[in-house]
Amino acid sequence: MSDIVGSEKLLREFAPQIERTGKTGKLWIAFLIVVICFGWFALYWQISRGHIVTGMRDNVVWGVYIVNFIFFMGISYAGALISGTLHLFHAEWRKPIIRMAEFITIISLLIGPCFIMLCVGRLDRLPNLILFGRIQSPITWDVIAISTDIIGCILFLYLALLRDLGKLRDFAELKVPAWRKKLYKVLALGYTGTPEQQLRLKKATDVMAGMVIAIAIIVYSVLAWIFSVTLQPGWHSTIFGPYFVIAAVYSGTGVLIVAMYFFRKAYHLEEHITLQHFVNVGVIMLVLGAFFGYFTFSEYLTKWYGSEKNDEQLIQVLLKNYFYLFILSNYVGVLVPLIVVGFKKFRTIRNITIAAGIVVIALWLNRYLIVVPTLETPYLPIEDARETWQHYSATWVEWALTAAGAAMFCLLFTIGSKLIPIVQVSELKEEPIEPGDIYLK
Amino acid sequence: MENKKKDDNNSRRNFLKLGLLAGAGTVAAGTLLASGKKDSGESGEKIKVLTTSGEVMEVDKNFLTLAPVGRVESHQGIPGRKFVMVIDLAKCKNARKCVEACQKGHNLPKGEEFMKVYLLQDSEKTAPYWFPKPCYHCDNPQCVSVCPVGATYKRSDGIVLIDNERCIGCKFCMTGCPYSTRVFAWKPDKEYEINQPYSPEKSVPGVEGTVSKCDFCPDLAREGKLPYCASACPMGVIYFGDIDEDVVTNGTETFKFSELIRDRSGYRYLENLGTRPNVYYLPPVDRQFPVERGLDGLDEETRKRFDNTPFVEKLKEKEIKK
Numbered sequence: 176m177s178d179i180v181g182s183e184k185l186l187r188e189f190a191p192q193i194e195r196t197g198k199t200g201k202l203w204i205a206f207l208i209v210v211i212c213f214g215w216f217a218l219y220w221q222i223s224r225g226h227i228v229t230g231m232r233d234n235v236v237w238g239v240y241i242v243n244f245i246f247f248m249g250i251s252y253a254g255a256l257i258s259g260t261l262h263l264f265h266a267e268w269r270k271p272i273i274r275m276a277e278f279i280t281i282i283s284l285l286i287g288p289c290f291i292m293l294c295v296g297r298l299d300r301l302p303n304l305i306l307f308g309r310i311q312s313p314i315t316w317d318v319i320a321i322s323t324d325i326i327g328c329i330l331f332l333y334l335a336l337l338r339d340l341g342k343l344r345d346f347a348e349l350k351v352p353a354w355r356k357k358l359y360k361v362l363a364l365g366y367t368g369t370p371e372q373q374l375r376l377k378k379a380t381d382v383m384a385g386m387v388i389a390i391a392i393i394v395y396s397v398l399a400w401i402f403s404v405t406l407q408p409g410w411h412s413t414i415f416g417p418y419f420v421i422a423a424v425y426s427g428t429g430v431l432i433v434a435m436y437f438f439r440k441a442y443h444l445e446e447h448i449t450l451q452h453f454v455n456v457g458v459i460m461l462v463l464g465a466f467f468g469y470f471t472f473s474e475y476l477t478k479w480y481g482s483e484k485n486d487e488q489l490i491q492v493l494l495k496n497y498f499y500l501f502i503l504s505n506y507v508g509v510l511v512p513l514i515v516v517g518f519k520k521f522r523t524i525r526n527i528t529i530a531a532g533i534v535v536i537a538l539w540l541n542r543y544l545i546v547v548p549t550l551e552t553p554y555l556p557i558e559d560a561r562e563t564w565q566h567y568s569a570t571w572v573e574w575a576l577t578a579a580g581a582a583m584f585c586l587l588f589t590i591g592s593k594l595i596p597i598v599q600v601s602e603l604k605e606e607p608i609e610p611g612d613i614y615l616k
Numbered sequence: 617m618e619n620k621k622k623d624d625n626n627s628r629r630n631f632l633k634l635g636l637l638a639g640a641g642t643v644a645a646g647t648l649l650a651s652g653k654k655d656s657g658e659s660g661e662k663i664k665v666l667t668t669s670g671e672v673m674e675v676d677k678n679f680l681t682l683a684p685v686g687r688v689e690s691h692q693g694i695p696g697r698k699f700v701m702v703i704d705l706a707k708c709k710n711a712r713k714c715v716e717a718c719q720k721g722h723n724l725p726k727g728e729e730f731m732k733v734y735l736l737q738d739s740e741k742t743a744p745y746w747f748p749k750p751c752y753h754c755d756n757p758q759c760v761s762v763c764p765v766g767a768t769y770k771r772s773d774g775i776v777l778i779d780n781e782r783c784i785g786c787k788f789c790m791t792g793c794p795y796s797t798r799v800f801a802w803k804p805d806k807e808y809e810i811n812q813p814y815s816p817e818k819s820v821p822g823v824e825g826t827v828s829k830c831d832f833c834p835d836l837a838r839e840g841k842l843p844y845c846a847s848a849c850p851m852g853v854i855y856f857g858d859i860d861e862d863v864v865t866n867g868t869e870t871f872k873f874s875e876l877i878r879d880r881s882g883y884r885y886l887e888n889l890g891t892r893p894n895v896y897y898l899p900p901v902d903r904q905f906p907v908e909r910g911l912d913g914l915d916e917e918t919r920k921r922f923d924n925t926p927f928v929e930k931l932k933e934k935e936i937k938k
Contacts, residue, residue, distance in 0.1 A: 225803035225824055233799050236787040296785020296800065296825030300765075303784050307765040314764035314788055406758060406794040406889050553796045554886060555749065558734055560920035561727070 186346050189596040192442050194350050196593065200441075207586040214579020217572045218293070226296060228572045234557050235550040235567035240294040242542045243577055245419075246426065247287030247584070248321070248398055249538065253427015254280025255328055255391040257459070258335070259384040268455055271447040271598045275434050277332045278597075279427065282587045284325050286580050293576055313401045320394040327390045331383040337376060338601040341366040355594075395420045402545070408485035409478075409549030418470040422538055425463040429534035432456055434588070436528040438597050447598050450524055457516040457527045460534065468509035471541070475505075489552045496566075497548055500540050508537020684815030684835055687781060693773030699832055700774070701750065701846075702855040702864050702876060705900035708746040709851060710735070710910030712918070717848030721833070723820050725805040730819075730830035731845050735910070735922045744907050744927040745900040748853065750845065751776065751797045751830035752885070752893030759789035759798065768827075774859075774894050775832045777816045783826035790827060794889050798829045832856075842867055851904070859894070 196204070221228050231238045254276040261269035292298060308315045340363040343349065344356070366372055399419035402410040412418075432453060439448045478486040493501050515521045515530040547567050551557070557565050569577075591597075662674045710733050718724070718731045730750065737744040753776045760770050767783035770776050790798045801808070801824045808822040817835045819828050833843035841847070846854040847867055857864030857873060864873045876882065880898040908931065911919060922928045 226800070227803035232802070233790070234796065236790045236800060294787070296787070296827075297783065297823075300782070300784045303765040303767075303782060307767075307782060309764060309766050312762050312764040312788070314762070314786060318764075401788070404762070405792050406891075407791060410791075550791065554794050554889075555734060555796050556736075556925070557796075558732075558921045558925065560917050560923075 185600040207582040210582035217575035239569040239573045244290040245542045247283040249423035250427040250430045251283040252391045252423040255387045259388040262384045320397045324394045426538035428460040429531040432531035453527045461516040464512045504537045504540035690816040693771035697773040700859040701895045704898040707851040709905040710746045713848040714845035717844040721844035725807040752895045755892035758792040762792040780823040780826045785825045
């Protein structure tokens, strides 16, 4: 087939990347494994000694774990939205970065839910969620939505991978163990790129791209509703659904840019991922950042202006105890990307990456400031002599498991890039554009 | 009603329901447990009991303990009842006997309190007051709505209970409750290790990694007794009763609920949240004690709880000025 010959050059270029791992790569993987092992130890510590070893107490019952859960679910959304939308709009420039976005989606979707489990007091009773599930509970909505999302995203990623898997199978020069060749063969499902197959694949990918966007919006809204259906002063807000969706994609674009930067360095992709890609994704990030700033502003403005007793109390705590975090997450995290990407002279790869890094941190903090201060300012004042009962601060157990989650993310990302080229090798222009394209004509 | 639930009995605990015939006379709830495996030693003293099928049996005294209602039965409320509590803030002086009795009755570790006493002050110029807070057993309970596994439920008698053997410990109910009523068992505790069959009606024994809270003591109600807090209060602050029968009592005084609420301007806390609590408060008017009396005789740890309240901060300022 002609397209298989066409991408041989690319495959040859990426072959070393998947054939062997260098010394730095091995060290990196070893480091990640050490961090993950420490996380396992922390988990053992938590299970054997009870949740008392975390910073969570009766008032702040959800802490860093839930923040991580929202965060990872959020970045998963970026891949879905970016790759789905760019696919539907036939954006040609997406090719070198789309696989990264899809990897981010799948990996964070697998890690995110683990964090909510860390927060559950009785892991042994998790089957109860299915055995005695109540559809009235937002947690049940979440279970349904997330499992649908995982299946949808894996299908979408798999469809997008199919052509590359076919090429890896047919690429005779690839020096990998026999089991991996076999793996490519099985996974390629006999795809050879006949016009009929191409058309079918295109149709399926189109359908899944649309579905994945819709499912991701639902998943993130459901996640927001877990908070906003309660009567808590900082959570009981009508804009939480769209606010969370925007914040999610925003943080996801940040993670994508950071990933682009590191993979570009590690695998020498300078030729494929150029400044133009950083600017393009950066502009998406800028637009989302503006929306995020707008939502944040209206959320806090209405609370502050109305100054209902409990809202006022919350704002006071935010500005008093969390002042720097508040400024960093809601001002710096919005303004820096606006300035860096907004003005042409600041647009360098390094600057955009730094801005993206700030966005990632700011958005994690944003979730922290949504979860923790609200729980520290309940309707009835906290009257407890124990300091840990009044103020939440995460313990080493929680940080160790957070680090383990981040390490797991990096490890799976690294392993993924060792199995499949991090840049799509099949040509996009080989994709047939149907006369009656499924969503766009 | 008791008979038809026979098949649902929890096989693990090997229930045998018996009505007491001889012995101490009548037992209100009429549920007794004969458990053959717990104590091997027989006392030799036999007691005649009536089984649910109407047969008279002789059982050794040591094999008889009062059986709490099982998990399945605890989902049904006590028929014809609708429980209500009235708390008279004018009489409360933070004696904390309600807390102590509740802790003891429910075998709770220190620091895990079903009943809490707050020192509240609604605004700067208004008077501070002591505010005992049990679970409100709301008619529109947020906690029940959000529970993903039905581990917390509302019964026909108005009581909201938790099944600690089903709870997964997600703590969503704790964020759902606007009154900070629920507590979590953060660590394994020796208080939880008592040899007693678990019953949601007793909330005993506690289960690590699950949520629990004030249960309105339905096990005591079945015996015609007041909850631990109500009977322990030396001031008679806490009235318990039935809203349909329109009667509440603190053990010494009995009132018509509707008249008490009308004459004393009873209200419910944070009515605007729409949770429709079943606990009413009588405002702290014509008080029997000055509010600072509540700070007397407290142990160090308990006293420190109120250090950050505006009232205590003001007291300290005054002392420093002197």
